[in-house]
Amino acid sequence: MGKTSENDVTEDPALAGKRAAAYRAVDEHIRDNQIVGIGSGTTIVSAVERIVERVRAENLSIVCIPTSFQAKQLILENHLPLGTLDQYPQLDIALDGADEVDADLNLIKGGGGCLTQEKIIASCAKEFIIIADDRKDSAVLGRYWNKGIPIEVVPMAYCPVQLKIQQQLGGKAVLRMAHRKAGPIVTDNGNFILDWMFSSEPTPEWIEADRKLHCIPGVLETGLFLNMAKAAYFGTADGLVTVRTRPSS
Numbered sequence: 001m002g003k004t005s006e007n008d009v010t011e012d013p014a015l016a017g018k019r020a021a022a023y024r025a026v027d028e029h030i031r032d033n034q035i036v037g038i039g040s041g042t043t044i045v046s047a048v049e050r051i052v053e054r055v056r057a058e059n060l061s062i063v064c065i066p067t068s069f070q071a072k073q074l075i076l077e078n079h080l081p082l083g084t085l086d087q088y089p090q091l092d093i094a095l096d097g098a099d100e101v102d103a104d105l106n107l108i109k110g111g112g113g114c115l116t117q118e119k120i121i122a123s124c125a126k127e128f129i130i131i132a133d134d135r136k137d138s139a140v141l142g143r144y145w146n147k148g149i150p151i152e153v154v155p156m157a158y159c160p161v162q163l164k165i166q167q168q169l170g171g172k173a174v175l176r177m178a179h180r181k182a183g184p185i186v187t188d189n190g191n192f193i194l195d196w197m198f199s200s201e202p203t204p205e206w207i208e209a210d211r212k213l214h215c216i217p218g219v220l221e222t223g224l225f226l227n228m229a230k231a232a233y234f235g236t237a238d239g240l241v242t243v244r245t246r247p248s249s
């Protein structure tokens with residue numbers, strides 16, 4: 001059997017949409033001399049592909065700050081300059097994928113388990129730009145992404161955190177298990193992920209839900225990215241791109 005790549009269209013039917021969104025966002029936002037946050041997941045692979053093309057063609061000088069082990073590998077494999085938050089605590093832009101985006105550009109992130117670093121990097125950037133295929137463009141969070149809100153927790157606290165989430169917010173908080181390892185997923189920070197399957201009727205008030213989650217000892221971060229994104233680029237299978245900007249931005 002031939003080797004398949006993560007970015008092979010036969011493997012990922014949404015690739016054309018992801019790529020169209022990523023290329024357009026890179027073309028509209030990446031400029032010379034920027035400090036750029038590089039997100040995690042599959043869509044960001046196309047963004048890095050386009051960044052590399054532009055760096056070579058236009059001789060751009062940029063520094064890339066990774067949001068995960070995967071992002072760091074992507075930066076290194078593509079010979080892009082790698083930086084850290086220690087060197088660059090303020091970024092010009094952060095580009096990242098999302099699991100779902102609502103009408104106000106609130107996001108669910110963390111499907112790949114990198115939510116904490118992704119939120120830190122996004123919070124340090126002047127502009128946080130989302131790239132996704134158009135399935136993720138949703139009126140209400142939870143309509144498309146049915147795997148819950150990812151929450152990074154300190155391992156020794158996962159059982160009490162599960163219990164408290166269920167008591168205080170309802171629904172069910174499920175420990176995310178690894179596919180090829182007997183046991184839970186371990187994040188880049190050495191923690192576990194709980195996926196909170198919230199009750200969708202009525203839809204939770206997200207700011208309040210996020211506040212309650214952050215008040216539970218043992219919760220490190222949540223995959224609710226509220227009022228953070230400045231714009232979202234959604235690509236279709238035909239390569240068309242819709243851009244939505246946050247009303248207040």
Ligand SMILES: O=C(CO)[C@H](O)[C@H](O)COP(=O)(O)O
Nearest residue numbers: 041042043097110111112114
């Ligand atoms: O939040 C993330 C990882 O923690 C990803 O950005 C999110 O899961 C989207 O991934 P993909 O681009 O593969 O659809």
